Amino acid sequence: MQHIYIIGSKGIPARYGGYETFVEKLTAGQKSLDIKYHVASRRDNTELSQENDVFEYNGAEIFSIDVPNIGPAQAIAYDIKALQWAIKNAKDIEAEAPIFYILAARIGPFMGKYVKQIHALGGTYLINPDGHEWKRAKWPLPVRKYWKVSEKGMVKHADLVVCDNRKIEEYIQDEYGTFKPNTTFIAYGTDTKPSSLSKSDSTVKNWFHEKNIQENNYYLIVGRFVPENNYETMIREFMKSDSKKDLVIITNVEKNKYYQQLLQSTGFDKDGRIKFGGTVYNQPLLRYIRENAFSYIHGHEVGGTNPSLLESLSSTQLNLLVDVGFNRDVAHDAAIYWIKKDGHLANAINKADQYTKEQLLINSDRAKQIIADEYTWDSIIDKYEVLFG
Template identity: 55%
Template sequence: MKNVFIIGSKGIPANYGGYETFVHKLTEKKISKEIKYHVACMANDDKEFEVNGARCFNVKVTNIGNAKAILYDINSIKCVCKYIEENNIKDAILYILACRIGPFMKHYKKKLQRLGVTVYINPDGHEWMRSKWNAAIKKYWKVSEKLMVKHADLVICDSVGIQDYIKKEYREFNPKTTFIAYGSDVEEKNEKLSAEAIRWYNEKSVKKGEYYLIVGRFVPENNYETMISEFMRSNSDKDLIIITNVEKNKFYDDLVLRTAFDKDSRIKFVGTVYDEKLLKEIRDNAYAYIHGHEVGGTNPSLLEALASTRINLLLDVVFNREVGRDGAVYFTKEPGNLGKLINEVDMYDIELIDALEKKAKARILNHYSWNYIVKEYEKQFL
């Protein structure tokens, strides 16, 4: 029996979030009886329970602001080491999601080696580039990433672009890497709207099939300014529906000042949608999806869009093109580029739309389905 300990996600069952969904799917769709998963869960107690056949162990962590996640990972490693020692487990794997605890890895790697534990890490995207961090935190993230890679036995990258970056950036350590993507599923579209969807469309004054859609965190690196200002340049008679955790903060205020989107009735910030079934219906019934993420990795919201939305407009960066290939159309941040593309997309005929949808869904089915991803992980673990 191969014991695989997973730390770094907030735990399962998944409510929201990429890592949480990944761990939930990995355990839910488990095929091999030779693997036993142990999943760390952020909590206020130290209880144990079972989800999807996985042993879930709560890790108590004090709320100390930005450093809470670091403390959580450290406490999780301590729990893993204690459990392995007490149960005399041999040849285990510790899979660490995200690169938060690099400066502490040398110390814990020695103990893990003594216990016969192999350490895998998932570096996610370029966390050190995210605008929400100040200069000191960005520097910590970069140093932490470097030290995590240095002390890992294997780096599992969810994007070929990230794998190339890890190999090049940290070639001094000659890191062992592999590529296993994040997953998504293509599900049958219901032609008839649910009662919840009808209520949502009425409440938000949105018409089925008459909107472009954006779903993502409300942060500058997701290029909201480009997408909004370019949509405003376009002649589209459709709406731009933005599902995000919008906060009336400095970024929002600056966006209003720079774009005056509040004067364009087509631009509609509609808040968040945490109901996955409802969100899928909203994706299914969008005219097109616009994806402006550029900070590394395979983005879950992009996979979900390719699996659901008929036309996908993606920012032309290596990570997005790697996923979308010829199942999407691409734009740059050059002024006028996206606006012109939106005008063209508005005029697409049904044959072209059908072809794009078919290619996008084929990408998901053949390379990103959860069943495929779980098989790839199990091969690696075993």
């Protein structure tokens, strides 16, 4: 039996999040009978974690970790405690050649010590560095500096760096070439099934009525409401555009200082086209909203392969993406790209509004083909099982 210890997600059953969804899909879709997953879960993640130290879910062993409330250092403490538990468990069960797969690069300064313990067990340490956490504006400068130092330590000690985007793999090879890192590319996945809801469902009718929007008559943004996702540029440029359609933003702005800052800097409340739709946790409804958007606008620029981008390529007919390597690596020629220069996105929106039905259909088919070829969960699970096997 190949024992795989997964550390760094908040755990499963999944609350919404990229790593959590990945672990949920990986364990639920398991095909190999020769793999046993052990997954760290924060004690506060779900009721199951709160009530049990160890429990089974999706055939995986889930181990609950208590995390002190110490601000940004909380995630560091969680990963260290989870890794300590995993190493002890591998020893206790005498796991043969266990694999420790750490999601996110948060504990670099401590990894040297733990890698020695992993190698003493005959084990292997894998890291998925995600995107450029050290570029996220939400972190104060000292925290961003720590994330960069930590990334370096995680890569330096890794037996293998698993990158979910080819541009991240290039970055790791360029930035840390002195360590001669061993890297591989395995993408993130996305669901491809259409929404189970239709226009006549009360859930759909109520939501669209409440938000005062019509199908195929809105541009859509979905994502965390943080500066590095370029909300200011997207809102300001949409206000400059000639579009008669709405801009619907699905995000959580409750008690968000950034929302007030944007309100002051853009005055978006004076533009009736701009509509904040709150969060939508109902996944069939969110899928329906994506499928019936005229176009999706994507401003994420510091991640690797962003889950929201994959979802939009698989469901929305036209995508307007900020022009960074991560996004081009995924969408290729199945999107309109924009830069943050004044007027550029506004012009792209005006251009999109002029697309014919034929152009929209061609673009949609191209995007869906990219997803089918590279980004289905089924194919991602196959690649991981080959890697772990």
